[in-house]
Amino acid sequence: MENKIKNTLLVFSGKGGVGKSTIAVNLAITLAKKGLKIGLLDADIHGPNLALMLGVQDKIIFPDGESQILPVEINRNLSLVSIAYFIPSLDTPIIWRGPAKMKIIERFVKEVTWGKLDWLIIDSPPGTGDEPLSVAQLLPKAGAIIVTTPQDVSLLDSKKAINFAKKLNLKIYGLIENMSSLECPHCGKIINLFKSDSVAKIAKQYEIPFLGSIPIDPEIVISGDSGKPLAMNNNFKTTEIFLLIANKILNKK
Numbered sequence: 001m002e003n004k005i006k007n008t009l010l011v012f013s014g015k016g017g018v019g020k021s022t023i024a025v026n027l028a029i030t031l032a033k034k035g036l037k038i039g040l041l042d043a044d045i046h047g048p049n050l051a052l053m054l055g056v057q058d059k060i061i062f063p064d065g066e067s068q069i070l071p072v073e074i075n076r077n078l079s080l081v082s083i084a085y086f087i088p089s090l091d092t093p094i095i096w097r098g099p100a101k102m103k104i105i106e107r108f109v110k111e112v113t114w115g116k117l118d119w120l121i122i123d124s125p126p127g128t129g130d131e132p133l134s135v136a137q138l139l140p141k142a143g144a145i146i147v148t149t150p151q152d153v154s155l156l157d158s159k160k161a162i163n164f165a166k167k168l169n170l171k172i173y174g175l176i177e178n179m180s181s182l183e184c185p186h187c188g189k190i191i192n193l194f195k196s197d198s199v200a201k202i203a204k205q206y207e208i209p210f211l212g213s214i215p216i217d218p219e220i221v222i223s224g225d226s227g228k229p230l231a232m233n234n235n236f237k238t239t240e241i242f243l244l245i246a247n248k249i250l251n252k253k
């Protein structure tokens with residue numbers, strides 16, 4: 001089957017642990033719910049966890065005879081390919097050498113039989129190093145969203161990530177603030193844990209769109225750990241936020 005990928009979206013950050021995988025998987029689900037064909041590529045060599053988040057870590061993909069890699073179907077509109085399928089055990093750290101890393105990412109992008117996709121969403125490894133660079137180079141028309149948390153250290157790294165995306169001429173769909181606030185489970189009051197408008201200010205300063213803020217939501221962790229990410233359930237407030245962000249991305253296409 002021939003690949004026809006209309007849009008690509010790299011989800012990246014300057015730093016690990018800011019919620020990149022969480023946002024990649026929930027945005028993918030949100031876009032798939034809108035009837036779009038979505039491919040999700042877990043290219044985080046150092047911590048692939050999308051298969052786990054989607055509860056398909058035991059589905060091994062076999063090449064289809066012509067060294068093609070077939071995605072795992074999550075539902076009618078969503079399919080996944082993960083580096084996790086190529087490593088023997090998720091708790092074994094792998095020491096990748098530069099060329100081996102490049103090779104595996106190249107295979108991911110070129111040899112996967114995605115078929116027709118409206119969007120290919122790529123969860124890239126953290127930082128502005130080799131791997132996001134190689135992914136971006138293989139996808140010259142790639143778009144990007146940058147994820148940050150509101151703490152100063154993450155903000156500093158996100159500025160680097162924005163500059164990096166600009167340097168690579170990626171189309172920047174915008175900046176997402178994750179873990180912005182917390183709703184008190186007792187009284188419902190919103191607690192802003194850090195400066196509440198710092199991420200929006202950075203977006204303004206760098207002249208890129210601000211896509212929205214995702215609160216700290218314990219449901220994200222519970223649902224992510226159970227293999228059914230939050231956005232699969234329409235009853236959560238945070239699901240609505242993912243929908244607003246997805247709509248902003250579609251409007252910028």
Ligand SMILES: Nc1ncnc2c1ncn2[C@@H]1O[C@H](COP(=O)(O)OP(=O)(O)O)[C@@H](O)[C@H]1O
Nearest residue numbers: 016017018019020021022179215216217220221
């Ligand atoms: N908004 C949020 N609310 C609560 N927990 C979150 C949120 N975003 C991410 N997490 C949790 O934080 C951890 C790190 O998120 P992850 O998406 O794996 O980050 P990254 O891919 O950037 O390393 C995960 O356990 C995830 O469930």
Ligand SMILES: [Mg+2]
Nearest residue numbers: 020021044047
């Ligand atoms: Mg991750």
